[in-house]
Amino acid sequence: MVNVDRRLLLQTLALSASGLWLPFSPAQAAAGCRVTDVRLWNAPDHTRIVLELDRPSVAHNLTRLSDPERLVLELRDAEWDTLLNRDLLTDTVVRDMRLTTVRPGVIRAVMELKNDVRPRSFMMKATGNKGDRLIVDLFRREATEAQQEERNSRTRSRRNSEVTVVIDPGHGGEDPGAIGPQGTLEKDIVFSVARKLANRINSMPGYQAHLTRKGDYFVSLHQRVAIARRHHPDLFMSLHADAFHIQSARGASVYCLSERGKPSPDRAIRNLVSRENSSDLIGGINLDQDVAPDVAELLMDLSQRHSINRSLVLGQKLLGSLGNIPTMRLHYRHVKQASFAVLKAPDVPSVLVELAFMTNPSEETLLRKPSHQESLADALCDGTRGYIHLTRRV
Numbered sequence: 001m002v003n004v005d006r007r008l009l010l011q012t013l014a015l016s017a018s019g020l021w022l023p024f025s026p027a028q029a030a031a032g033c034r035v036t037d038v039r040l041w042n043a044p045d046h047t048r049i050v051l052e053l054d055r056p057s058v059a060h061n062l063t064r065l066s067d068p069e070r071l072v073l074e075l076r077d078a079e080w081d082t083l084l085n086r087d088l089l090t091d092t093v094v095r096d097m098r099l100t101t102v103r104p105g106v107i108r109a110v111m112e113l114k115n116d117v118r119p120r121s122f123m124m125k126a127t128g129n130k131g132d133r134l135i136v137d138l139f140r141r142e143a144t145e146a147q148q149e150e151r152n153s154r155t156r157s158r159r160n161s162e163v164t165v166v167i168d169p170g171h172g173g174e175d176p177g178a179i180g181p182q183g184t185l186e187k188d189i190v191f192s193v194a195r196k197l198a199n200r201i202n203s204m205p206g207y208q209a210h211l212t213r214k215g216d217y218f219v220s221l222h223q224r225v226a227i228a229r230r231h232h233p234d235l236f237m238s239l240h241a242d243a244f245h246i247q248s249a250r251g252a253s254v255y256c257l258s259e260r261g262k263p264s265p266d267r268a269i270r271n272l273v274s275r276e277n278s279s280d281l282i283g284g285i286n287l288d289q290d291v292a293p294d295v296a297e298l299l300m301d302l303s304q305r306h307s308i309n310r311s312l313v314l315g316q317k318l319l320g321s322l323g324n325i326p327t328m329r330l331h332y333r334h335v336k337q338a339s340f341a342v343l344k345a346p347d348v349p350s351v352l353v354e355l356a357f358m359t360n361p362s363e364e365t366l367l368r369k370p371s372h373q374e375s376l377a378d379a380l381c382d383g384t385r386g387y388i389h390l391t392r393r394v
């Protein structure tokens, strides 16, 4: 590897000394790390930049330059094997970005910034259909103040509102969730249904809805639980679309947490749990910094048992109204219990709804239809209202 590099360097020096310049052939640098894709995702408090690599590690550093504010990501023993899609810069903290080659084996991503940011970077191992990745997160500094203001206004509005519902559109960003035969992504469908549901809930007097994810970006499972708890909601609803290796599997199902996170005796449910719980590994959690202690272990107490009982009531109401949609089937007629990480807020009745099977071609077609998404939102809204009437008598 070293010999190859030295030969290339001598070749380059010789060429520049003779005033000639030849494009650098990627084949000659086969020993280096190839960056095969660059993606950007924008969240309210940060922009995430993902470099897909052909190996599990690469030497890199981040340097800040001012006037204008820039951040330089330099990779050594690496080469670009992709172009930047500039559309991805829209709404991010990055005003402009250039992918450059300083010299053979040394490449840079030069980012001109719109905002003052706090950067961090970490590696993620290959998983599913994603390769090894270098992740650079740029946190907006002013987001902290905005978040505080949001918290204050939440406390204010909470006083005026009777019922608060937190809706959690599953997956997002790097994590597409289940992918249908036509290429439909679970993250897009559940986000669309979640927004429709939030609009319906917000239009009912005395009700207020909040989303854990407001766009196409990654939110870790424990962040989703934390966002939910900050709102002190009456209930939490995580929306998903199922996947199974047999295409004929169909129908909606509703899950709540099992006591003490007991694994389900049903293998199909255990597989579903491990798929939904693996979101953090696919979507990009920084294992050194982002992992909270397992709330299930700490807080599995009376309040959780009470929440589970309420979750069962809520789930049954939702199944009742989903079952009323003429085009719908139910996969299970009763609420199933399993150890989903996203349902572990100890004091909030929480359910996970699998709207249908994304892997079933006719259900995928249904899920894509805006009219069916409206019906799903109507049914979930009716079920929510039924549960609130039963438990709070409002």
Ligand SMILES: [Zn+2]
Residues within 6 Å of the ligand: 170, 171, 177, 178, 186, 239, 240, 241, 276
């Ligand atoms: Zn899912």
